[in-house]
Amino acid sequence: MLKVGIIGATGYAGNELFRLLQFHREVTIDWLYSRTENGTYSSDYRNFFDVCDLDLTNGELSDLIKKEDVVFSAAPQGFLSKLLTEDILRDTKIIDLSADYRLKNVKTYEEWYKLEHGSPELLKDAVYGLSEIYRDEIRSTRLLANPGCYTTCSILTAWPLVKEHLIETDTLVINALSGVSGAGRGAKKDNLFCELNENAHAYGVTVHRHTPEIEEQLSIAGGSEIRLNFTPHIVPMNRGILVTAIANVKSGIDKETIKSAYEKYYGSEHFIRLLPEGKNPETRFVEGSNYVDIGFVLDQRTGRVVMMGALDNLVKGAAGQAVQNMNLMFGFDESEGINQIPMVP
């Protein structure tokens, strides 16, 4: 049994990670660490009442980590980069759900996140954990940078068409809708029920921090630098990311070519479901699961393709993909522990 610790277990992603790991037959969870809370985990997250009686720990973290085979960190950006060292990585594999090790360029990180990076020397070791794209690199890494929720959905939705050079990448614009759990569990007025219920709005327009992550990855896919607009919106639901990406297709590209590109990259992927023509992704059909649903419509009239993707921001967009990556890193079946079927309604 793999020995596991979780940092940041009291956030929504931490809770979801803890939930998913209960289904995993190869792990045992040794501790749940919180910087700010203490007491029995299940007295706050009462979904775990009578299921698990672990207490939160606030112990010396470096020591705690070194006793484990793998540690997940769901703490906010800037936390892990100040803690992590080469020494720790020698003993323990790390899966970081924050943005600290996602961007290869430390300057880009510091510009978009307004944070100083605590361990830029470790960036070269980090592998970007988009499981379907970097499967081989993930298998052998000891430092896994788990992608963000918006980014997982945006990149996977556009990847095959960018990779196969089917679209004019300088025309690519991405809109995204997110459920509220993506905003975290901090006690802020902006996240109160009455501020978000019966409301929709865009935020972080032109400056959202997932933008450079999407750009970096799609640039890798396309082989040249891509700049794009990513516009996220908050809508009144707990979970779900819905991405609507649109771009001009290159001359002569037809529906079959686009379909083939998606099938080439995702046709045998367990967690990516390519919807048949006429069906658009809906967040409800992936809720609680690690699936990404992808569909597209080619508009002959305008020469554009509308690419759409949906996932559960706490599963494939955070905890589920983290477990998927752990499975790859330790040679387990890739879907172990994360084979939940979406829950409807």
Next chain:
Amino acid sequence: MLKVGIIGATGYAGNELFRLLQFHREVTIDWLYSRTENGTYSSDYRNFFDVCDLDLTNGELSDLIKKEDVVFSAAPQGFLSKLLTEDILRDTKIIDLSADYRLKNVKTYEEWYKLEHGSPELLKDAVYGLSEIYRDEIRSTRLLANPGCYTTCSILTAWPLVKEHLIETDTLVINALSGVSGAGRGAKKDNLFCELNENAHAYGVTVHRHTPEIEEQLSIAGGSEIRLNFTPHIVPMNRGILVTAIANVKSGIDKETIKSAYEKYYGSEHFIRLLPEGKNPETRFVEGSNYVDIGFVLDQRTGRVVMMGALDNLVKGAAGQAVQNMNLMFGFDESEGINQIPMVP
């Protein structure tokens, strides 16, 4: 492997049943029957897309049933009672999620449901499937009447106090809140999003059809006839039943006595979680799981006890309890396939 068929698979309870049975290691699902729909199941319920490619069947139902070890029926009341025969029961065990075999008295059924019962002679064979209460009878039955969502929650919440004669049963009143999935998937104006969102109201006041079922069971518990008021309300959420039951306690009854009664009946029950003092049940903490959370407050000032229970209407209130009962009927581990941890948020 147990061979299983599902009647009424296109309703919300049917879908949930199908979902839960995917986790069950001892069953294989042979067919999904629908009276009204056809085509591939997952083209409508796209949570099952790429997971299961069964088509709906509209075949001759008596024949279909007889080939299976067990058949679940999630069709509306009145359907199964007209279909079921002694002959069918000889070959196949039946778990009925409708009300057809819940009430022992056929007159009560016909009065409250305004339906003629199609097979009153089979009522004597039926066992009421409140798993924690009738475990032994369930193990040996071939016709299982799975309780309703309101009733499971109401009965379990009040049972120990009625059984132990701690409350004045003629003062018992039950209020309940339900998520909308309890109202089914019929295309009715009353169930449209804009009619129920941002809205709360009581319905079926004094005449809701779960009333006699609650009364019958609590009368059995208390050993004398109980009449009570049950008032259900619809609130704007997908899932969840919350019961608030209130009654005068008998003279001299204190908090410890009540606590002991709950522990006597439920202390070792896997799916019933007795909350510590000061914690009230919340539907979110049981969502997606087979748990019932129960708590109480004794009001010395008024001499009343407020009993509260929460469950997921589609799981413990329907499909989950149906699987739990199947497990009992076939000697499997009682929690096989239904050990999901509640999903928060």
Next chain:
Amino acid sequence: MLKVGIIGATGYAGNELFRLLQFHREVTIDWLYSRTENGTYSSDYRNFFDVCDLDLTNGELSDLIKKEDVVFSAAPQGFLSKLLTEDILRDTKIIDLSADYRLKNVKTYEEWYKLEHGSPELLKDAVYGLSEIYRDEIRSTRLLANPGCYTTCSILTAWPLVKEHLIETDTLVINALSGVSGAGRGAKKDNLFCELNENAHAYGVTVHRHTPEIEEQLSIAGGSEIRLNFTPHIVPMNRGILVTAIANVKSGIDKETIKSAYEKYYGSEHFIRLLPEGKNPETRFVEGSNYVDIGFVLDQRTGRVVMMGALDNLVKGAAGQAVQNMNLMFGFDESEGINQIPMVP
């Protein structure tokens, strides 16, 4: 034009009050006071953008108040009682939306609210502002204690039956559902979207602070002391209170008698709508308005009556009733400024 100030304008009730007063043809609002916020009111409450450009003031409150004809206070309990003096009341009429002057007995206040009362000597001057019940007293008061949202709905729903001695008051129990805006705008984890959406639960069970207010008023109606259980629940919607009250009817009481009692007290009330038989109150049908919808069902089978009431907690449950009371206090038409029709959906 009446000169008006508003204390606590940045809460939801304060905002609603400000909104309603825009429709009032006899008032002009001089200032909006906030203890904690500053800046232009409409930069936060952007519903007022381009409508009103008042800045929040943090000035010396006693001075501010004395310049006005009437001041509304929507600050939390304990604030106004420490500020208010006989001297202030000589110049300015006060309408307090907090609980400070609602209970006649200062001990009851201090027990239930865990606060010391700052000006118990003024309690004798205060009139309880249930407009339909205390219309005459309200007309002549200078200190108006505006009732709470739960209490307005609970008291009005039960009043005629208690007053006419139609029910056994020692059997009366009240359940209530509330939208989230009743919990205020404080940045607390418990009020986050993801903690309340898709969730229902009871809270304040046996100890909710609106209990003594309901008991005091219904005791006055019935002419003897009433103790009851009041159990509030939070359900996932912005606005609305739904009360379900239940009690044994006295021997021989029939439907017509109950109907007559409601008509006797409310038959000519503009803001109370007695629903026809078979229709239950729904919160959506009063949203945004000052109406209270009331209905009942007599259960011959159990000898109980189920009384139901619905109102908008921010209008008739707070700001709307405050304006109604101001209209009475200053001799305006009682419905001036508050004749909004409920907004559906």
Next chain:
Amino acid sequence: MLKVGIIGATGYAGNELFRLLQFHREVTIDWLYSRTENGTYSSDYRNFFDVCDLDLTNGELSDLIKKEDVVFSAAPQGFLSKLLTEDILRDTKIIDLSADYRLKNVKTYEEWYKLEHGSPELLKDAVYGLSEIYRDEIRSTRLLANPGCYTTCSILTAWPLVKEHLIETDTLVINALSGVSGAGRGAKKDNLFCELNENAHAYGVTVHRHTPEIEEQLSIAGGSEIRLNFTPHIVPMNRGILVTAIANVKSGIDKETIKSAYEKYYGSEHFIRLLPEGKNPETRFVEGSNYVDIGFVLDQRTGRVVMMGALDNLVKGAAGQAVQNMNLMFGFDESEGINQIPMVP
């Protein structure tokens, strides 16, 4: 007093129209017509209980119309075009909330709506009722084609930048989010609470029928034919449209130029609120009102401008704009009856 009739009063837009007209001091409503329902209007729409006791009529419509000064039709597309004649228009002004007279080209209508147009000869008489844009034409028309909800928001959001040639119109893409009331009140499975709650998805991708209306109007603004992609999404809330439009700005265009363009067209418009920099439109801040909130962000990095607009689909997107147009057509104050302040929360 203007004599008014409403066709299609039982839909959400019809109900909202009826609500708004109650505030209008110059009209009296003579009848409410429904093709499918009958009985007292307020027995279904209980927001009107005790407010208005009109019965629905199913009488001979041509006769009914001719007795009125103005008739609003909120019936579905295809209904009015088959009824309306030159003869009717001689007696009565018509405000049509459907799409029948919005598109100048009857072929475009028939292609996108899959309907035969019943009175193409009247199209030349129709004025497109975007009040802020076609004010003068509206004043003198007798046949007013009231714009759709998506289109009002989309066109107003982009109009000044298209009109002033600040953007490359062949790069313009429009995404929109809509509350569920836009889908109407038909009893369809797709509009059930449990199908839409906790769900977001795009629909009508590349083929939504509001597309040609947006294209036609923006082509008029820009002076040359524009083709664009319009992608609508349904999100779980009752009301609200949020438009996010994005386009490349022309070389040398800066923030001030864009701001000036918006101010040039909307600076003195009562119902259009130009938000200050850093504030994005939110649907909650226009709910229940006739306002459109507009903001933008210029992205120097990508050379694109993100334009955002929000309105209430039932008010400015339907009934409110219809009243605004009636006010123009009859010389009333333009905001008579529609000066509601947005209701928060």
